[in-house]
Each structure stands twice: as C-alpha cells, then as structure tokens.
Amino acid sequence: MSEFDRFSSTYSDELARSLGGLASVDNALTSKLVLIDSLLGDVLSTPGSRVLDFGCGTGLLLQHLGGLCAGAFGLDVSLQSLKATRGLRTAQFDGKQIPLASNSLDCALAVCVFHHITESKRADILAELGRVLNPQGKLVIIEHNPFNPLTRWVVGRCEFDRHAELLSPGQLQRLMMSAGFSTISRGHFFAVPPWTKWLSRADAMLARLPLGAQHYGMYTPATQTEY
Numbered sequence: 707m708s709e710f711d712r713f714s715s716t717y718s719d720e721l722a723r724s725l726g727g728l729a730s731v732d733n734a735l736t737s738k739l740v741l742i743d744s745l746l747g748d749v750l751s752t753p754g755s756r757v758l759d760f761g762c763g764t765g766l767l768l769q770h771l772g773g774l775c776a777g778a779f780g781l782d783v784s785l786q787s788l789k790a791t792r793g794l795r796t797a798q799f800d801g802k803q804i805p806l807a808s809n810s811l812d813c814a815l816a817v818c819v820f821h822h823i824t825e826s827k828r829a830d831i832l833a834e835l836g837r838v839l840n841p842q843g844k845l846v847i848i849e850h851n852p853f854n855p856l857t858r859w860v861v862g863r864c865e866f867d868r869h870a871e872l873l874s875p876g877q878l879q880r881l882m883m884s885a886g887f888s889t890i891s892r893g894h895f896f897a898v899p900p901w902t903k904w905l906s907r908a909d910a911m912l913a914r915l916p917l918g919a920q921h922y923g924m925y926t927p928a929t930q931t932e933y
C-alpha cells in the first residue's frame with residue numbers, strides 16, 4: 707500500500723490548504739504546464755509521440771497532457787490515486803520495473819516525484835527511465851526549490867510532504883550526471899504566478915535566477931547539448 711493511497715480523494719484539497727493563499731492549485735498547475743509546453747511542445751505536438759507522466763498521482767497534470775498528446779499516459783505506485791484519474795490511461799508501478807519496452811518513449815515527466823523517492827532508490831528509478839526512453843528521448847524533472855523560503859513554508863504545511871527529502875538544483879544535477887544523463891537545460895520557475903501572459907513571460911525571463919519556487923532540468927540518455 708502506498709502512503710499516497712489515503713490522499714486519493716483529498717489530494718487537491720490538501721495541496722490548496724498547504725499553499726495557504728499564496729497561489730491556487732490551478733496557478734501551480736498552470737505554471738508547470740507553461741514550462742512543459744516551452745520545453746516539450748514540439749514532442750507533444752508530433753503525431754505518434756509517446757509521453758509518460760511518471761508519478762501521475764490523481765491525474766491533475768495527466769489530464770492536460772492527454773489533451774496535448776494522444777500518446778500520453780501515467781504510472782504511479784498508488785492504486786487508489788490511479789482510480790481517481792477518471793478514465794485516463796494509467797498503470798500501476800511496482801516501484802522497481804517500469805512496465806514498458808526499452809527505447810519506447812519519446813519523453814517522460816517526473817513532476818514533484820523524486821523528493822518522495824528515498825535516496826537509495828533514486829538511481830535505480832533513473833536507470834529504468836533511461837531504459838524506456840529512446841536515445842533521443844527527453845526526461846523533464848521538476849522539483850521544489852529548497853532555497854525558496856515560501857516553498858519551505860508550503861512543504862512544511864503539507865501532510866503528504868511530511869517525509870519529503872527535497873533536492874537542490876545542485877543535488878539533482880549531480881544525481882543525473884551520475885546516472886549517465888546529459889543535460890539539455892536547467893532553470894527555475896514560478897517566481898511569479900502565471901496569471902497573465904505578461905507574468906508568464908516575466909517568469910520565463912527569471913528562469914536562470916534561483917528565485918523560483920520550483921526548479922527543473924531537461925535531460926537525455928544520449929549525448930546532446932550540454933548546459
């Protein structure tokens with residue numbers, strides 16, 4: 707049984723409570739979608755692309771990815787969370803082996819997932835993600851920025867983040883390098899909520915500064931452009 711099973715019906719409510727009025731759940735989701743579209747828009751719009759939302763939970767992000775890419779589907783260890791995805795294409799992950807053929811994915815997303823994976827298991831999970839990505843595939847990882855005091859405040863209030871082990875940008879970069887991934891791009895986002903197109907553009911301009919509530923990296927298992 708996954709610890710997230712007990713949040714399957716209250717996930718959004720708990721997230722909203724922990725945000726404490728700093729932003730809405732929709733603001734937080736929109737911020738991620740704006741970033742994902744800027745990084746993976748060409749892949750998502752290509753017919754036949756296969757996109758994995760690894761750690762999809764109750765499907766908040768996956769339902770939007772499904773509207774952008776017909777080949778989007780999700781994996782999660784929490785069976786109860788998957789039952790709440792309301793008919794989205796999902797499967798349960800056993801915590802060890804991703805139930806997909808090698809080199810079968812064009813891209814994968816792990817959005818606020820790795821801080822829930824114990825340090826001793828992260829390398830094995832990355833090895834699996836590298837296995838299922840094709841040589842030109844892209845892996846986007848989004849994590850909380852532990853250097854942002856408001857992020858720390860929100861995480862400290864969140865019940866399902868009680869055992870979270872936050873990764874700094876440097877820790878994530880070292881983890882990815884040791885796992886054999888090459889870096890395509892890195893940055894921060896959600897320095898300001900993307901309530902308007904102007905604010906979204908302003909947030910993108912701040913990506914290289916360590917101000918955002920969250921940070922990201924885009925990687926590939928094959929050698930492409932080094933950051």
